[in-house]
Amino acid sequence: MIKTNIKKYRQMKGFTQQELANIVNVRRETIVFLEKGKYNPSLKLAMLIAEALNTPIEELFKLEK
Amino acid sequence: MIKTNIKKYRQMKGFTQQELANIVNVRRETIVFLEKGKYNPSLKLAMLIAEALNTPIEELFKLEK
């Protein structure tokens, strides 16, 4: 399982889900599902989001055993 | 596209592809394909590999525009 705090950092940047989705070229629903932890993103998408939110990947996503 | 140097760090740790595959619970072929850049791993797998190789994700994988 992967725990994320995309939502927190997205809101700190003042982005809506749609805006973030546009920046990283995915659908808004994808952002919703990610924020809800409903699936693990591809590394590429995770990196794009981390870049968009100016946040290190390790801070955005945490691996739970 | 994602550029990786899993192979370099795997060899520095003295792991075979099979050993690394066992540690992160994937097939050896998956490691082969990752090392060859044939697909982008899931974030979870990327994190497991980074942990197994004691290497930060950002050092193991680089996003090319």
Add this chain to the structure above:
DNA sequence: CACATATGTTATATAATTCTAACATAAAGT
């Protein structure tokens, strides 16, 4: 040479992510 080990390749199947579209809800403003 024969054998073992590590690596690479290919084809097909399964599982998960992501897309797409549609609808629902809640909050905020007019």
Add this chain to the structure above:
DNA sequence: ACTTTATGTTAGAATTATATAACATATGTG
């Protein structure tokens, strides 16, 4: 009350990662 905006949800299709198995090659070692 109406409209807009942001967020959440659901279902099915499309795409991609990963599994599985089989075979190929290279290298080293007896």
